[in-house]
Amino acid sequence: MKLVFPEMSDKEISIIRNKFYHHLCDMILESIKSITISEQELINRYVFTNLEEIHKLEKENKSVVLMMGHYGSWEWIFILQKHVNHRGYAVYKRLSNKYFDRLVKQIRARYNSYLITTKETFSTLIKAKxxxxxxFNGFVFDQSPKLAKAIHWQYFMGIKVPVHVGAEILAKRLDMATVFLKVKKVKRGYYEATFSDIIRNPKTYNDFQITDISLKRVEEQIYDAPEFYLWTHKRWKHRNDVPKEFQ
Structure with missing residues (x-):
């Protein structure tokens, strides 16, 4: 936080940090609650404000790449499958602990969403096409990629970092619409999610332009309410490793 909010005092940082840990505890409890929560209760707690935008894409026969950050709640996004007709896929990194990997899959598959690893993504979606x-393909894209695989660097909260671009590349190759999901925490255990930056023809955009737009949206959410961002995932750990060609 001190890196991205250099103008803040230690007291201000401390207040945000404490609020963040409260939110992180909520997230852990919500993940556990996901095992038993009823469908209707989750629909009441995770509200989509403009589902008509996704229904328009359905009528246009467009598959969707959904991009969102580690902000608010990304665990309960899976209830979206109860509102749309798309088959839902979420790209994730397989957990080393086999028990927890199975548990995560079980929780997220409750509403007909399917977890696929990055290695499985392209072949799975080619077959679907x-x-x-x-x-409907969800990417929580704002985490830090491995340096060896970083092909795009961009300023995020004022610091240049490597950025995942797989979502945009996939959308362009398979002619999918891209959509950003903005999540707002209304109160404890309740969220509102809004679809924005709906791009029907991503091929008309320059390389990484869509990724940069979405990264900017994550940044805007953080400035608005920083306590709801996942500060523990070391987003800026490669800030001193910028290759010369990206400086």
């Missing part, structure tokens, strides 16, 4: 299957 060949079968004329509409898909």
């Amino acid at each position: 060949q079968n004329n299957e509409l898909t």
